[in-house]
Amino acid sequence: MTHRMLWYIGGLLALLVVWPYSTGQGPLMDMRYGWSNVTCSTCKALVIALDISLQVESNMELVAEVAVKVCKTLHLEEEGVCQQVVELFKHEMITAWVMSVLRPSEVCGLLLGRDCGHWDIGSEWNITLPPVPKPPAHPPVPPQPGSPVSRVLFLTDIHWDHSYSPGSPATCKEPLCCRNHSTSSSHNPSGYWGEYSTCDLPLHTIESLLQHVSTNGPFERVYWTGDIPAHNVWEQTRSQQLGALTIITGLIKKYLGPVPVYPAVGNHESAPVNSFPPPSVYGNLSSGWLYHAMAQEWQGWLPHPALETLRTAGFYTTRIAPGLRLVSLNMNFCAIENFWLLINYTDPAGQLQWLVGVLQDAENNHEKVHIIGHIPPGLCLKSWSWNYYRIVSRYEGTIAAQFFGHTHLDEFEIFYDEETLSRPLSVAFIAPSVTTFINLNPGFRVYLVDGEYPESSHVVLDHETYILNLTEANKKPQEKPQWILLYSALRTYGMKSAYPSDWEDLVQRFLRDDQLFQTFWYLYHKGHVGEVCQESCKTGVICALRTGRSSDLRLCKDLDVYGKPAQKRKSLC
Template identity: 25%
Template sequence: MRSFNLLLGFAAVSLLALSADGNQFTNSQKSENEIQLEDPALYVDHPTLSAINDVTPWQKNFLTCTLCTAIVSPVLDYMKDIKYTKMVMGFMGALCMELWYGQETCKNIIQNFAFGYSLYGFANTLKVDFICGDVFKTCPTTGLKTAASYATAVLAGKSADDVDNDVLQETYNTVMSGSGNTYKVLHLTDIHVDYNYVAGSTTECGELICCQAKHGEVEPLAETYGNPNCDTPADALDKMLASIAASHTPDLILITGALVSRDLSLTQPDAPPSLLSTLSKIAAVFPATQTYVALSGWEFGPQQAQLFPTVLVDGVSSDHLTTLIGKVSIGAPYMNATSIAEAKMYGYYSIVKLANSGTATALERVMLIVLNTQACNTFNLGLLKEKSDAGGQLNWLQIRLAQAKTDSMHVFIIGHIPPGSPQCNSQWSKRYHAIIEKYQGIIRFQAFGNPEGRDGFKVQYPSTGNLENPFGVIHIGGAMGTYQMNPMARLYIMDSMQNIPLYVQKLTFDLDFWNQNVGVSWLYNLKTPTVTDLGPWTIDAYANEMLTDSTLAEEYYEQAIRNFDSPGCDDSCAKAMYCQIMSMSLDQEIDCTGSLEVKKWAMFALQKLENPWV
């Protein structure tokens, strides 16, 4: 009942939050360096309510539009009162405690939320014209294109070779029948190194992470190589990297963000030095391996706030992104001058041709696209002032993919938050999938991290909703951090001719053994279970089989969560994993599972409020 009341409360607060004054901030003029939209029809701005009424006979809308406006306007005015803001903060605190965070952690979370709420409000969705036009549809809509109409426009130029959505799977069918040359790609993600970790400090502190000197020395105490309630000790990272290097020599390392600690007491300037320290550790172990890095929200500090465009506003500075990219270019010195300049604008960049490395002579035919998923991060408060394609990233992605297709290149795409996962805005995810569908013939590998730390896959399906012809696979790496799970890395064995992953080794470390012994133990070192290849049709069939094969579901679950004490996987667990693989947006996942989980519904409501891109 408490959860149900909180859910109702959140829904009420979400509706009442329509009170924020969307006009309190003015966007700065676009600089000459910003990405220009090649098709403005895909990104229609809101006209004002007065402009709509100027061209619409008032009597046509009298009973609907006028009534909605009359009701909503005073509600918005009333809810601007400071008492309402305090009520929102109080409710958020109660919701935070309901989700089992400690009091100190919740205090910091609420402070971060209050910062973003007061700075940006819900600048685009919380307006009378949007509420009455696009939400309740009593007034004329603002003309903003839906995800479906966006997909239709994008896919109008889909190649005849890609119409059947079978290019990637047919490539697998051809490659798996032979025995060509291979190379190795190491995928690291969500390491979350805590340089303040102290062995012998308490592991139960009531905060998001523990095991620091400030938490005291009350039992139970932190061990040398990590604890489920704590972020990753630097010594543990050193040991994991050395263990991987002893067994494997990768030709390419892809790092998909979340390298810094989740300590909510840290500030934004604390992130760049920590980022550089971690990248330097990786470079020291693999000095000859080209390495590329995608950023996550945590690299922007506990607030996870990044503005598009990046301008100086109350301490959230474009200087921070410039500093981050500077550290990346030092710690992983393989970006060229063009990609560095590109990354300093919005955090995303491309490498037009990767360098050959060891056995990977085919890499010169690969374009690497590094996304900044801050553009879809539900917790990025900087998105509250955005109307559509933050930083022009999706438009830029289309331009890069078109270039790659013209040049007959293969494409790798990496980023932190997997499109379609709960933390990635549904509206952004659907548009991303439409773009990938259009260019599926050249996209050979997509690798992302996971804010929840779980290892897994996502299958991509046509925008028409046809589940019989999946066209792509998103590979989701499990966290290399020690928080709540045993840490892991993914090692892909790639085909040198087609640049597709043939299979993946999941290198999972047994922390219990490490903390009790001097040596190293692998908990898992397995190929992908029970699948013949990593093609979309194969992963689709695998997901469907989990619904009826409890042994298969249990095996997938064990490798996904790598828990210290796995509770097992029942029918509802199998269904949840199936839905995670098959869903391309949060709303699809909720529909698939029939979930009443407070956290997912809260994120769904926040996504609707923060982004009018419907």
């Protein structure tokens, strides 16, 4: 390879590896990175050269070395971060690239825009539904007064930082601050219980949360949707990830005791982050090291059949109450950031086809189903997201509720009937994070669900969000912090119930009543927000609330975004 070709190929690797995990601003191919001078034909030639050159082990090392140099030269991150993140990612990412089915036009479409090629992997595959007619859809019936109500504790995005150090720089040059070795960029010390910055949480704050909920039950069960480790993704190892898994699982068992816990796999559990190959990848590159450890830690919570599929591919189902079944999905098989999907993006691990089978069995047995997962469906790869939407539409009478996390924010996604896109039929609830990352209060969610009795709908009746106000807590660091109720959905928004039609009505009221929307915007950030959301911001947020499937703006026709690129939600994960 020529020096110039090596530089461009190394630069490509640097951008693909470093940029998604950097706190830098701007689009992937910002012109300042020098790609404005690369023509479409040159880009395709470089991709072909990359495919050929990476077949040789020595070339892998050369490309990785140049990637580090490019990262440092273009100031994509601090020098130490550049070195560590490329070293951590190079083997798995390069292997996935070599094994991938990508064509040069797809890669260059991503890098240079649609004029050079079309990047939308997996857009044409479709899931197979059984030839069983869909039962007639019936509007939900409110439970009789006095019917049992289940309280379900929901934890997501804990992000424990074992290096969090009170008094350390809250603003720094690295992607994650408030750490005992953060490089200060201003005099702004971090608080004892956490900080409004690019910081995760110390263990004593997480333990305080668990102490609080242990005395404020009872809870019927716990849904826990992943992301245990911190955001120091450039320096994590497998042993560190497993250590975090063991410690946080142990604390949940300590404080919640016999309450059944149902976990889901987050995207930060792996090392490197977002690395979740399909089960067809064997050996040291597979995710077996993680799934087997999870099965070991969670065996007291899950029955043997659930542990078996967990060990294989990170998802499972189990009956959790009379007439109620839980499905825990591995949403990393739909994640845009999971580079292993380059080798198999058509229903990786057969998870969606498996889900159809589970739902059909539940329909046949008159069971209701709760679905939990980490990444919300609307943020998934388009093809996966649309297939999932189709499944939810088909089994609307069986799926009682959907619960996700990942965004760290308090939001939801409405699902509509596929025929007319006018009748709301399901809601994906997206709960706020435990962590403060970025500029948030710590928090957790409690769902009030139609309880356990014959013919229960098992639908969500209301939800409550609790926070730790860091401004107040950090004033008295030696005192026990007070976790407080931030709001109840029905009381705060004046909703009669929490059915899909009620959330659709709420979105319509957001459009008419800006004060109500600004209340939502405040709660969206767990009670700590520094800016008002107006005009294009408000339009983008409302569009996202309506859109349970990726890259679909048809439900935003009455907004200004129709025919334009959708405004993305904040990427905090």
